[in-house]
Amino acid sequence: MRRWLALLVAATTSLVLIALLVPMALLIRAVAENGAMSRATAAAESVAVDVGAPDLTLAVERISRPVTVFLPGGGTVGAQAAESDAVRLAATGRSVTAETSGGREVLVSAQSPDGTAVIRVFVPDAELMRGVREAWAALALLGLGLVVLGIVLADRLALAVTRPVDGLARVSHRLAGGDLSxxxxxxxxxxxxxxxxxxxxxxxxxxxxxxxxxxxxxxxxHRLRTPLTGLRLDAESLRDPEEAARVQARVDALERAVSSVITEARRRSAGRDSCDAAQVVGERVRFWSVLAEDQGREVSISLPDGPLPVAVGAEELAACVDALLGNVFAHTPEGVSMSVRLRPRPPGALLTVEDSSPGFEPALLERGNSGGGSTGLGLDIARRTAESAGGGLTISRSRDGGARVEAAFSSP
Incomplete structure (x- = not known):
């Protein structure tokens, strides 16, 4: 926009200046020519007064420009000049002005006792154009300066419009990228x-x-996970193993479906937030510790002493921790111990969840290939959460033969 406004003002200013300066330049030239011709005519008339007088030669010499007097008898006084058609026309008693080589000649007829004399005053082109080129150059500089000034003013005006518009565009892009602040x-x-x-x-x-x-x-x-936890405990308390396994499988499927819906809703509504990972992880471990105590699981937790900010919202991180801990409860027998460690790691944090269940096979925890009829959705949720925070998720074998899941998060 700035460029187009500058071009528009330059074109408009140029047209206005052309319409103004061209007639002014022609007027300056006409004034210069009229002044030179007026001075030449005055000189010729001053000589015409002395035609027929004895001091005609002295009167011609007093004129500071080339003057020639054509006498009636064919003689001349003053500067040598050819008798042109204009001179012969002026000899009939008419005063004329004619173009000649290198300038103009002013011809004034004067009556003498012997007939009609013609006084010729030559005006060179240099005198006709005296001061005109300098005036034209001044007008050109003035016009150029006005065009440049107009462009500068237009650019300042355009900048006052385009700068806020550019700011609006940047803000809209930030909003589209998730920066709701x-x-x-x-x-x-x-x-x-x-x-x-x-x-x-x-x-x-x-x-x-x-x-x-x-x-x-x-x-x-909150409303769905609490009843699901109760259903899981009720299923585990059933005396019939087959019935308990069947109900447990249904509870697992329901929990995976609920986790999927909640996580997808969180993902859509989450902004580009940050949270204290130490606080969130501590709260979720305390929540799951109730179920761990009922199942006889030993839970060890290691958290940093101070806050550990990560580039993910508190709700998203809580869903990630729930998915990792829920995976341990879903795929390991009761009584299997687990550990949760959170530690700083440039440029963010590393969350490690381990269990001591033997017979771990990493391939069983990949999405679509997990054991026990699971779809592996919990680990996929954790993986997507870690990747959205600039990190990632890795699965390996723990020192006790169980699973070690590490989720890395970047700092905000």
Whole structure:
């Protein structure tokens, strides 16, 4: 926009200057020519007064320009000049001006006792154009300066419009990228300020809607996981092993479906947040410790002394921890111990979940190939959460022969 406005102002200013300066240049040339011709005519008339007088030669010599007097008898006084057709026309009693080589000649007829004399005053081109080229150069510089000034002013004006518009574009891109804290700074013309205020209002409304959706998802997670945990405990308390296994499988399938829905809803509504991983991991481990105590599982936890920020929202990280811990409960027998360690790791944090169940096979925990009829969705949720935070997830064998799952997260 800045370039087009500059070109528009340059073209408009140039047209106006051409319409103004060209007639002015022609006027300056006409004034210079008229002045030179007026001075030549005055000189010729001053000599015409002395035609027929004895001091005609002295009168001609007093003129500081080439003057020739053609006498009636065919003689001349003053500078040598050829008798042209214009001179012969002036000899009939008419005063004329004619173009000649190198300039113009002013011919004034004067009556003498012997007949009509013609006074010729030569005006060179240099005198006709005296000061004209300098004036034209001054006009050209003036026009160029006005065009440059117009372009500079247009660029400043365009910048006052384009800078707020560029700011609006950057804010919209940040909002599209998930940065819901981005806000536009109102500025520029009233219309642009109105757009900035509308964009800020839209961003605030989007933020409010996403907060409401995250609260709904959190409430859904709380309402569904607690009954599922109770169903799992009820299934484990059944005396018939086959019936317990069947109900347990149904509970597992239901839990995976609920986890999928909750995680997908969290993923859609989550912004580019950050959280304290130490606090979130500690809270989720305490939540699962109740079930671990009922199953006779020993849970060891190692957390850093201070906060450990990571580039993932608290709800997303909580879902990731739930998926990793739930995987241990779902795929290991009761009484199998587990450990949870969270430690700093440049440029973020590393979460490690281990169990001591023997006979671990890494391939069984890949999505679509897990044991016990599971789809491996829990680990896939953890993997996507870690990758969205700039990290990743790895699976290996622990020192006790069980599974070690490590999820890396980047710092915000």
């Amino acid at each position: 981005a806000r536009a700074e109102p500025g520029g013309p009233p219309e642009v300020r109105s757009v900035a205020l509308a964009l800020n209002h839209l961003a605030g409304r989007i933020d409010e809607l996403l907060v409401a959706e995250r609260e709904s998802v959190a409430d859904l997670s």
